[in-house]
Amino acid sequence: MAISILLSGLFSRKTLNASLITSLIQRQNERVRELETMIEKQNKIIKNQTAGGVNPSPNSNKIRGELTLQYIKKQDRMIRELESNYPKSPQISTRPLRIYSVKLLTLIWISEPPLNLECRDPCGWVVGYIYSMKSNISHMGYFPYGIQKMEKLDAFYPRDKQRIFVNRRRELKLLELVKTSMESGIRKHIAFIGLRRIGKSMVCLEFMKRNLREMPSVYIDFKKFSFVPELFVKYYMGYIVYWLFGEGIDPQKYTDIKVQIDTLSEKMPSLVPYITSLQAELEKEAPDRVACISKAFNFPEIVAKELNKPVMMFLDEFQEMMEMDNYREIKPVVDKFRSFLQSQSRIVYVISGSAVSTMEYICSDAKSALFAHLREDHISNFTREDAGVLTKKILMQHSMDVAPEIHSRIYKLTRGHPFYITALTERVIEMVKLYDLSLNEELVDRCFVLELTAPNSRIYSFCNYIFNESIERARGSNLLKAILQTISEGDLSLTQISKRLKRKTGVIRNALRQLMEVDLVVHEGRLYGFRDPILMHWVGFFYRGIELGDDIKSGVLDKLVKELEEKYLRASSELGIAKEYEFKVKLEDEFKMRLNNYRSGDGEIEFDLLGEKNGIWHIFEIKWRNKLASYKDMKDFLEKIKASEFSSKPKKLFFISKTGFTEKALEFARKNDISLSGSDLKFRHR
Incomplete structure (x- = not known):
């Protein structure tokens, strides 16, 4: 991409002597052409190293950093030359040229560094800056309206989170398919569903980071919205204006209609009448709420039409919008949203939500207005391999590395949940650094119990928030809490819970239904249990009044670690090593073939046991837990x-x-045609 193209975009509204500018640019291009070639050569070296599974050497990154710094300095000299030629010209402001030439033009020629790049050389800040911002340059087609998108994304997706992003290849590929389909005129809407802090938002923001140059995008977190209709429309439209036309890192000021009008007057005047008509309606003594909501939901399509580009709308915590069902004239708000989703041709929606039951109803229940309109996708915990990568990235930030058994222990304790992995790993690092302790499995266990029982810890705070918020949504009673305390000891049937609490099964059934609606409890087969096993541990400790400080050497901690191991970890759904070996030996003898664990090359797919005999592959799935295997287990x-x-x-x-x-x-x-067996290994349908 020639510098002249970008400069013409920057100065499209300025009166400038084009020939003089062109001559300066041509001279500068000649100076940097050789340097560009050197940078490209160094990029290829690093790319080949990465493709071969080798981390780029620090020297390779240092060379690229130094070359990049030279390039920036040469670009800076060009700016100075422009300033000296036009020192008093009122038509020219070199400040934006300086900022974006030095910081952004460079990125055009720099390929993305590997994800695990650690910049410690003197020029490392350049490479780090480039890595974090490269994918966020606005698309050239709407360059004047989105030049600061990289700053906006950092405000929603902090750099430290970007550095530890792991995998989610399937979800990113799905979003890429949505994007390419949209570019071909085919709309595919997606719904990401998963527990809180599982990584739904990070997937969306990571995709935005990688694709801002190619497609305009808007990210809205409904958790931060007001659902008074008159305020909702200002927020909804304000965030759209902010992402596509605004500047800075504060979207809140764009929720003011006057700011929206001022911004669009400068950037897209054709949209101003649409906003002013909404303003006129809102200023009435009794605004037509349905008309206002309709204007808001239609706004993305109007904007996309003016931009002449498709727009991706990322709506996080989508279920929160149903709060507007409290307004009779709007209820059900999802119906109104659906009518615009259906009629729009330039907008693709990616919604996400952590209220699993509600989101499943929105997407999959035939009574829902959005039934069959969204491709439902569940975001789950990390695999063992991905959990290990996340742990390693966090440890590397502190110049630490650990043996594989530590990674396995962290995975086993956290069940692969990204937030719990992060919190536990950071607690381990803290204990090692502060108290000079040896990093072993025992320390990991102790840190895990501390995270569950210390009120100032991240996992404790998170579980406490989830628990209280969910109980409040379920219009909680002492009975609900009693049920949760009871099943914190292990999954139980309806009859077992009724007997323990000495309440009628009908009463318990209704209470369990309330707990399932707020995603605290799941029902599989005859048994009821916690949806989140870590929350189950927390509830078990909390209702026994166990709260510890940060004393890693506490004698009470030893007892709790032992209890946790005996009570919970041995009941884990993961097959133990000894039991796995026992099955392997028995099945090899039964089927007269060799069986082994299987993991695909990309680490995405794992089978417990796999073997081949007479050209036929035998694939085994093993669930060793105190729950009946469900329809979902089979389908998965x-x-x-x-x-x-x-x-x-x-x-x-x-x-x-x-x-x-x-x-x-x-x-x-x-x-x-799936053959089934219990623990006796006597298969049916074989």
């Missing part, structure tokens, strides 16, 4: 196979469950 197993290299190969499928199967699971297995 089948989908995992379809996504694997064995999808089109001859194969036989086997599913082993410690405690049996639900009726739906049995029916699914019959229809899909």
Whole structure:
């Protein structure tokens, strides 16, 4: 991309002597052409190293950093030359040229450094700056309206979070498919569903970071909105104006309609009448709320039409919008949103939400207005491999590395939940650094219990917030809390809970339904249990009044660690090493073939045991837990196979469950020819 193209964009509204500017640019281009070649050569070296699975050497990164710094200095000299030639020209402001030439033009020629790049050389700040900002340069087609998007993204997606982003390749590929389909005129809307802090927002923001140059995007977090209709429309439209036309890192000021009008008067005057008509309606003594909401929901399409570009709308915590159902004339608000989603041709929506049951209803229930309009995608915990990568990235920030068994221990304790991994790893680092302790599995266990029991810890604070907010949404009673305390000791059936609490099953059933609606409890087969196993641990400690300080050497801590190991970890759904080996030996003897664990090359797919005999692959899934294997377990197993290299190969499928199967699971297995077995390894349908 020639510098002259960018300068013409920057100065498209200035009266300038084009020939003089062009001559300056040509002379500068000649000076830096050789340097560009050197940078490209160095990029190829680093790219080849990365592709070969080798981390780029510090020397390679240092060379690139030094070359980049030279380039920036040469660009700066060009700015100074422009300033000296036009010292008093009122038509020319070199300040934006200085800022964006020095900081942004450079990025055009610099390829993205590897994700694990650690900049410690003198020029490292240059490479680090480039890495964090490269993907966020606004698309040239709307360059005047989005030149500061990289600053905006940093405000929503801090640099420290960007540095530890891990994998989510499937979700990013799905969003890439949405983008390319939209560019071809085909709209695919997505709904990301998952527990709080599982990484839904990070996936959306990471995609925005990588694609801001290619497609205008808007990110809205409904958790920060007011759902009084008159305020909602200002916020909704204000955030759109902010992302596509605004400046700075404060979107709140754009929720003022006057600021919206002032911004659009300068950047996109054709949109001003649309905003002023809304302003006139809102200034009435009794505004037409339906008309106002309709204007807000239609605004993205109006903007996209004026930009002549498709726009991606990322709506986080989408279920919060249903708060407007409290207004009779608007209820149900999802119906009104659907009518615009259907009619718009230039907008693609990516919604996400952590209220799992509500989001599943919105997307999948035939009674919902958005039924069949969204592709539902569940974001789950990390695999063992990805959890290890996240742990390693956090440790590397403190110049620490650990043995593989530490990674495994952290994964086992946290079940692969990104937030819990981060909190536990940072607690471990803190204890090692502050108290000069040895980093071993025992320390990890102790840190985990501290995180669950110390009121000032991150996991304690998070669980406390989730628990109280969910109980409040469920219009909580002492009975709900009693049920949660009871099942914190392990999954139980309806009858078992009723007997322990000495309440009628009908009363308990209604209370459990309330707890499931707010995502505290799940029901699989005959059993009820916590949706989040870490929250289960926290509730177990909390209701026994166990709250510890930060004393890592406390004797009480030793007892709690032992209890946790005995009570919870051994009941984990993950198959133990000894049991896994026992199954391997017995099944190899039964099937007369060699069986091994399987993991795909990209680490995305794992099978407990896999073997081949007479050209037929035998694939085994094992669930060793105190729950009946469910329909979802079966479906996930089948989908995992379809996504694997064995999808089109001859194969036989086997599913082993410690405690049996639900009726739906049995029916699914019959229809899909999956052989089933309990702990006796006697298969049915084989």
